[in-house]
Amino acid sequence: MFFDRIDAAPADPILGLNEAFKKDTRANKTNLGVGVYQNNEGKTVILDCVKEAEKILLEKEETKSYLPITGLPEFGRLARELIFGKDSEFVDGGKAVSCHCPGGTGALRIGADFIHQQNIASTIWISDPTWANHYQIATSAGLKFERYPYYDRANHNLAFDRMIETLSQAKEGDVVLLHACCHNPTGIDPTHEQWEIIAKFLAEKKLLPFIDFAYQGFGHGIEEDAFGVRTIAKYNPEFLIASSFSKNFGLYSERSGVLTVVSADVETAVKVMSQVKIAVRTAISNPPAHGEKIVTTVLSDPTLRAKWEDELKGMRERISKMRVLLSHKLKDAGAGDFDFITEQNGMFSFSGLDKDQIEALKRDFGIYAVASGRICVAGINSNNIDSIVEAITAVVK
Ligand code: PMP
Numbered sequence: 001m002f003f004d005r006i007d008a009a010p011a012d013p014i015l016g017l018n019e020a021f022k023k024d025t026r027a028n029k030t031n032l033g034v035g036v037y038q039n040n041e042g043k044t045v046i047l048d049c050v051k052e053a054e055k056i057l058l059e060k061e062e063t064k065s066y067l068p069i070t071g072l073p074e075f076g077r078l079a080r081e082l083i084f085g086k087d088s089e090f091v092d093g094g095k096a097v098s099c100h101c102p103g104g105t106g107a108l109r110i111g112a113d114f115i116h117q118q119n120i121a122s123t124i125w126i127s128d129p130t131w132a133n134h135y136q137i138a139t140s141a142g143l144k145f146e147r148y149p150y151y152d153r154a155n156h157n158l159a160f161d162r163m164i165e166t167l168s169q170a171k172e173g174d175v176v177l178l179h180a181c182c183h184n185p186t187g188i189d190p191t192h193e194q195w196e197i198i199a200k201f202l203a204e205k206k207l208l209p210f211i212d213f214a215y216q217g218f219g220h221g222i223e224e225d226a227f228g229v230r231t232i233a234k235y236n237p238e239f240l241i242a243s244s245f246s247k248n249f250g251l252y253s254e255r256s257g258v259l260t261v262v263s264a265d266v267e268t269a270v271k272v273m274s275q276v277k278i279a280v281r282t283a284i285s286n287p288p289a290h291g292e293k294i295v296t297t298v299l300s301d302p303t304l305r306a307k308w309e310d311e312l313k314g315m316r317e318r319i320s321k322m323r324v325l326l327s328h329k330l331k332d333a334g335a336g337d338f339d340f341i342t343e344q345n346g347m348f349s350f351s352g353l354d355k356d357q358i359e360a361l362k363r364d365f366g367i368y369a370v371a372s373g374r375i376c377v378a379g380i381n382s383n384n385i386d387s388i389v390e391a392i393t394a395v396v397k
Contacts, residue, residue: 029366071100104244112141182215182346256291365391
């Protein structure tokens, strides 16, 4: 027998939550655990610009033959335009190379594989807390991870001094994983001044930045959310970025993401790309096409692009409206000061609720959230907000 000694893996905390939610028979149950955007009706709908691009593809697409290993060159170019801005030297200059990967996860994994296979580093520093998959991706790729503090629980903000102090212990050549914006799970991002300090610090310490850019456009805007990445680019000659189109295009299941690697010169970038290709070839051979073609179609057509920007703005503004409403209503209900929720960015918020309070929300009110206190603000809408406020008020009192 080969498999009988295998232990069952522990349940994934977030997927396990979804299972429990499905089984709950209460009519007014609410899922604030999932990491997908929902509209005011609680639905994760397909964006209009995506539907239109799909119609165009249905008519025009002539083959389902394999894509190049790194995806369509135009797709990579458009992704770099979003990351760096239209006029950046990294769009066409050749120092930045991009590769289509299956989602942001695929981009993180291919980037980590590349780092490990090329002996670039053996240790990656990851924020504590973070999206739990980061730790697993690092170890699966053969990297060791260390954690740096990120969250100041008492003040509901970034533990900036402790973060820098801990990263001072990193060895020259270590990798530092940073969330570009809309930090998951805390919703807390560095200020512009802090990004400047981080970017200079990494360059001085000769640490390699690896930036996870999963939520561009969900914080303050497409350009605004790129501030951190662009600041890193100002001071650091080499770095990696894993972008995702899962959230900002709502293409969750199409698995569309991009790994971009920036080198100090074009000659190095060409060699880097040749090795990234090997990493892709051995992991997935070549990327899925549909999401990539949708994104390329939308971004290269001015009308569709304007529609996308509008729809993205709609998602962003709905979330921030819910943040304001939630904190106001909680204050009015006597639950205390939750103003910090309005300062956080993106889909998620660290609510400050503890494990027992989260458990009580589930048990007594059918409201599901992650035990860490993370709530998905994109799951709140004008129909469920009052019952959420009532429940939170009851569990904090
Ligand atoms: N990074 C972070 C911080 C995320 O939250 C997620 C998705 N939850 C990803 C990467 C991966 O995104 P994708 O679905 O595109 O693989």
